[in-house]
Amino acid sequence: MSRRGEDGTALVELVLLGIILLVPLVWVLLSVFEVQRGAFASTSAARSAARAFALADTDAAGEADARAAIRQAFDDQGGAGRDFRFAVSCGSADCHTAGEVITVRVWTRVDLPLLPGILGGDAPSVALDATHTVPVGQFRDL
Secondary structure, X not given: OOOOOOOOHHHHHHHHHXXXXXXXXXXXHHHHHHHHHHHHHHHHHHHHHHHHHHHOOOHHHHHXXXXXXXXXXXXXXXXXXXXXXXXXXXXXXXXXXXXXXXXXXXXXXXXXXXXXXXXXXXXXXXXXXXEEEEEOOOOOXX
């Protein structure tokens, strides 16, 4: 009788364990990178939107400029077409009064990579928001 040798089984076990452990690790790293990119984008969007709103002549023009600045910030970070919401607040009815402080808050969601929607639902995602406050200058050209 000949005994079957175990030559080569360590290599098979190493490859199998490597795949089982490496695939989740790669997914976690990709997810962290995607969320971090979204966090950078939302922070940049809030800062750019606050500055654009403060530099506009009116509140209506400021909202349009802020929306365009947010879209540009998301496009720069690879989030083209990403849905977002934003809100502008200040202490008075006219946010462009000299000395006023404008606060812009931006909300968005980042989908986790490589995960489809479970049972036909939305893909798993992480909610992100960022806030930036900027003062309106005391001396403005009218």
